[in-house]
Amino acid sequence: MNALLIVAHGSRRSQSNDEVAALADTIREKCSEEYPIVQAGFLELAEPSIPDGITNCINDGASHVTVLPYFLNSGRHVVEDVPEMLEQARSQHPDAEITLAQHLGASSMMIDLVISLAKSAS
């Protein structure tokens, strides 16, 4: 069973964290056949942490967890922190497949998304 863990930085503003959780809920509803489990995880300042999020997915029955960094820029968090957490999770869960997706800002679809928002406003 596939799980998708959307990992964000985490904020002191609960509303920001709730928005990430709401996105996870929407994606689960829309893609439940492909990803029966879709959860949010946070690098800091909010729960669950990224390692806990991965463990939760596996405890819920996931054999494959795709971790997607919900970050716009390829900063230290994306380049170092999240990959290190995945390495630790892989050694904790040797029977599960744990895959790191590209961060949000790396998507070529971002251009179309920006243009679409700009046109809607014009």
Added chain:
Amino acid sequence: MNALLIVAHGSRRSQSNDEVAALADTIREKCSEEYPIVQAGFLELAEPSIPDGITNCINDGASHVTVLPYFLNSGRHVVEDVPEMLEQARSQHPDAEITLAQHLGASSMMIDLVISLAKSAS
């Protein structure tokens, strides 16, 4: 003439700011007919500021500037700071049309973008 100003928070890491500027360059190349002017602006920590970015677009000949917040969450910056800067810019440039687009995280395309990145990794 239409201009698109993509406004990000700004970072102490120049690479993060450069990524936003590179996105602006790519969009200008791809949409030069619709948006002959596409620039990046920053709330803080990087140049140009949002007011300077708007002024630059107008000085370059724009009669309509669409300002697009390159933010994932609807935090204070999106809800208060950027709109306040636009109000000030409107009173500074009464002859220009200055429009605020929805912030990035509000796009319904975000779901498809996340799914696309997840599938590419799986």
